Amino acid sequence: MLDKPAGLPVHPGPSGGRSVEDWFPALSRRRDGPWLAHRLDADTAGCLVVALRKAALLAAQALFAAGTARKTYWAVVRGDVAGDSATVAAPLRRVSDRGGWRMVVDPGGQQAVTDWQVLGRGDGLTWLELRPKTGRTHQIRVHCASLGHPILGDAQYGSPGGRLHLLARSIHLPLDPPVDATAEPPPHMRAALARCGFGPAGGTAAPPRSLLAQPGG
Numbered sequence: 001m002l003d004k005p006a007g008l009p010v011h012p013g014p015s016g017g018r019s020v021e022d023w024f025p026a027l028s029r030r031r032d033g034p035w036l037a038h039r040l041d042a043d044t045a046g047c048l049v050v051a052l053r054k055a056a057l058l059a060a061q062a063l064f065a066a067g068t069a070r071k072t073y074w075a076v077v078r079g080d081v082a083g084d085s086a087t088v089a090a091p092l093r094r095v096s097d098r099g100g101w102r103m104v105v106d107p108g109g110q111q112a113v114t115d116w117q118v119l120g121r122g123d124g125l126t127w128l129e130l131r132p133k134t135g136r137t138h139q140i141r142v143h144c145a146s147l148g149h150p151i152l153g154d155a156q157y158g159s160p161g162g163r164l165h166l167l168a169r170s171i172h173l174p175l176d177p178p179v180d181a182t183a184e185p186p187p188h189m190r191a192a193l194a195r196c197g198f199g200p201a202g203g204t205a206a207p208p209r210s211l212l213a214q215p216g217g
Contacts, residue, residue: 046168120197
């Protein structure tokens with residue numbers, strides 16, 4: 001399990017620059033692997049599962065496909081979200097235009113379901129815990145925007161200015177033995193979380209391995 005910093009893509013991009021895959025030689029010297037078991041957006045921080053062996057990759061991928069891997073996200077969104085908890089069931093479809101591509105809510109799109117719960121409020125912001133039941137691209141970002149409360153710093157879906165306030169907070173893989181990890185909020189999220197009532201608290205799951213250092217450093 002790795003703790004991916006915000007701003008770091010998981011794959012090398014066409015413009016070059018660092019990616020999670022640059023750290024793979026430091027994780028294993030085997031020729032076959034490591035492999036990403038799933039993905040995070042470049043601007044999303046937090047828990048990322050990397051398999052060091054092919055058998056572990058297949059096992060993790062099977063859990064993700066079956067929906068038994070439990071992922072929890074934290075987001076700070078604009079506005080005071082009505083209610084304390086609910087479920088967003090809004091199908092998503094990818095559309096392209098001259099500016100690139102984005103995901104939109106569309107009845108003809110792929111099923112997408114996200115449970116959410118309010119953890120705190122303050123100063124015109126809401127701190128949400130979100131549990132996606134499906135794994136669509138940009139699902140949490142679009143579902144928050146569909147509520148009328150885009151994630152702070154999400155310029156693509158209605159909240160420009162600053163960095164994306166989205167954290168892959170924790171993940172549980174029901175393997176034998178189970179795998180659990182919890183990531184702490186990145187520095188750029190802490191001020192907004194504090195405005196919503198977040199304070200220091202210890203987690204019970206093992207922290208993921210940090211990728212804040214340069215490979216080989």
